Amino acid sequence: MATISIPETIPSPIEDAELLRKAFVGWGTDENTIISILAHRSPSQRRLIREHYARTYGEDLLKSLDKEISGDFERVVLLWTLDPAERDALLANEAARKWHPGNNVIIEIACARSSEELFAIRRAYHARYKRSLEEDVAAHTTGDFRKLLVPLVSAYRYEGPEVNMTLAKSEAKILHGKIAEKAYSHEEIIRILTTRSKAQVIATLNHYNDEFGNPINKDLKTDPKDDFLSTLRAVIRCISTPEKYFEKVIRLAINKLGTDEGALTRIVTTRAAVDMKVIKDLYHKRNSVPLSRAISKDTSGDYEAMLLALVGQDDA
Amino acid sequence: MATISIPETIPSPIEDAELLRKAFVGWGTDENTIISILAHRSPSQRRLIREHYARTYGEDLLKSLDKEISGDFERVVLLWTLDPAERDALLANEAARKWHPGNNVIIEIACARSSEELFAIRRAYHARYKRSLEEDVAAHTTGDFRKLLVPLVSAYRYEGPEVNMTLAKSEAKILHGKIAEKAYSHEEIIRILTTRSKAQVIATLNHYNDEFGNPINKDLKTDPKDDFLSTLRAVIRCISTPEKYFEKVIRLAINKLGTDEGALTRIVTTRAAVDMKVIKDLYHKRNSVPLSRAISKDTSGDYEAMLLALVGQDDA
Structure with missing residues (x-):
């Protein structure tokens, strides 16, 4: 389901690193080479290229790229070249530091990754920023958003397929009751969305739809301009239909x-x-x-x- | 700093498993052998013994022990024989299911373990209970306790030694202000205690003591019968002086x-x-x-x- 294409026989990381170095030195920069190599390597291949590049040329490949290219092209190449966990840690850090209601990047990272991926991101965050992801999210958000976002980024959801239908029914009822009261940031809504496994949340949402006649996100759209409601809808969509x-x-x-x-x-x-x-x-x-x-x-x-x-x- | 003694030359896991099996079969149970083997093996050695025992005798060693011994002796042998992460997952699960204000086992496990240990416990919890630790803690606690305990068990604190003294000062002031207002469960108190690295929390508490003339736990003892205050004191002691x-x-x-x-x-x-x-x-x-x-x-x-x-x- 990926869209990147990786050639059947790929050059060694040593050759790739050498070609990239050649693309940087001398007359201008050879952007085609950068694209033809980096866009067509897997994360582990890119990591090996970076390691070899750093050893051979005494500089991080990302640093060299930063010197040679700029603008949107630089951004896409740098983000792509990073390890997935490092990339998400960087995106989450930027989003946390510049956080404002309506910025859904943190939700994307917390809800549309697997539990192990999210944990790898938190580990990469430690290494890169000498702080924890939840610490930065908590320090840069307030009120209802903080109540929702901190447990989301701290979650390590169970990932098995088991679903408890009795629980799904009772929690669908809780969600419906709180939404009917417009208690959108009620701790029970937050508990259900942030701690249950995705399979369990999806069963609860299906039951909600069957029992109360509307998909939950329709009931969370009463005020299209309310940022907290749109945040809740993003959480639900990232969990159920990423x-x-x-x-x-x-x-x-x-x-x-x-x-x-x-x-x-x-x-x-x-x-x-x-x-x-x-x-x-x-x-x-x-x-x-x-x-x-x-x-x-x-x-x-x-x-x-x-x-x-x-x-x-x-x-x- | 451990107190267990492991012999210089230890028998192979195969021999240990055989001796344990002999201690179970036949006339009565040989408790001395159980103690002399299991109490003097490291976690990885005990794991190998369990693996070999299960392969050879078609039964989990813990199950055999459960049949042969009972009471407090059984409990200490079973808990000890488990892997540290499995043992803490079991203790946390018992504590969550039977939770009542004043039960500090969850705090002990959340605060007096390293970040990596706590994460290993969460992973073991998935495997053993098909749910997440934070899910069970959230489902079995309420009110202020839930607000504190869920982020504590979900934390993955940064563990480096770096301390930001400016932050320690400003957060000591926040803690002092909220405690003076008796707003003990204020979200800022919870944020500071649950997301900052232990080194940072300790620096904040030291500054609190220097600046306001009292260790924080003295200021949190205004009502010795208040369970939430005693819970906060347990958090602080597990972090600073486990x-x-x-x-x-x-x-x-x-x-x-x-x-x-x-x-x-x-x-x-x-x-x-x-x-x-x-x-x-x-x-x-x-x-x-x-x-x-x-x-x-x-x-x-x-x-x-x-x-x-x-x-x-x-x-x-």
Whole structure:
């Protein structure tokens, strides 16, 4: 379900590192080489290239890239080149430090990753920032948002398929009751959404829909301008239908007056090796245009080329 | 700083498993063999014995032990034989299911273990109970206790030695202000105690003491019967002076009218391979009697023998 293509026979990390070094030195920078190598290697291959590069040239590959390229192209190449856990730690740190209601990056990272992935991100966060992720989220958020976001990033949800239907019914009733009272930040809503396994949350939401006649997110849309409600909806979508959530982020990023490169780059770099194929299909269906064509229309130059290398060409 | 003694040359796990099996079959049970083997093996050695035992005899060693022995002796042998993370998962599960204000086992496990240990416990909890630790703690606690306990068990604190003194000062002031207002369960108190690294919390508490003239736990003792205050004090002691905390639990367990075997067994089995040497020294100093003598006076039979094997004999 990934969209990146990795050649059947790949050069050794030593050769890749050498070619990248050559792309940096001398007359200008050879962006094509950067793209043709980095966009077509797996995370573990990229890690080996970085290790070899650092050993041989005494400089972090990311630092060299930072010197040679700039703008949106730099951002997409740097984010992509990082290890997935490191990349998410960086994105979460930026989002925490600049947090404002409506910024859903933290929710994406907390809810649309596996439990082990989220834990790897927290470990990478320690190493990179000498603090904990939950510490920074708690320090930069307030009120209801803090009550929701801190347990979300601290969660280590059970990931088995077991579902307790009695519990799903009773907790669907709790959710419905609190929503009817407009007690959207009630601790029981937060407890259910932040501690139950995803399979259990999904069973509860299905029961909610069956029993009360509406998907929960419809009942959480009473005030479309309420940031806390939109945050709750993002939590629910990232848990229950992450690919649809990602499709929508890309759609809004592209359809904006002036593309939202930040969002587009984030989703492409975090999903290209995971589920971008599904997201692309959803995008095509929803917008009647292939994602690669939409990206081509909205972006240009090396940035466009790197995005397309990650997203892959659509079938004719 | 452990008190268990492991022989210089230890038999292979195969031999140990065979001797244990012999201790179970036939005429009665040979408790001395159980103690002489299990009390003198490291966690990894015990794991190998369990693995070999299960493979050879088609039954979990713990199950065989459960059939052969009983009461306090069984409890100490079973708890000790478990892997540290499994043991803490079991203790936390019992404490969560039977939780009542004043039960500090969850705090002990959340605050007096390293971040990596706590995470290993959460992972063991998934495997054993098909749920998450925070899920069970959240489901069985309410009100202020829930607000404090859920983030405590979900924490993955940064563990580096770095301390931000400016932050320590400002957060000491926040703690003091909220305590002066008797807002003991204020979210800022909870945020500081549950998300900061232990080194940072300790720096904050030291500053509190210097600036406001009292150790924080003195200011949290205005009502000695208030369970939430005693819970906060336990959090602070488990973070800042865990060995003193453990000494006190043992002291109270032994000095009780009728020993509290549950607490004594828990502390001995969880600390014997970690810091029991320090706890013993503190105990001797505080009570003017060596811990081993106090244990001998209060317990008997195989239970006594197992505890003494774990705690070690005191110097004459």
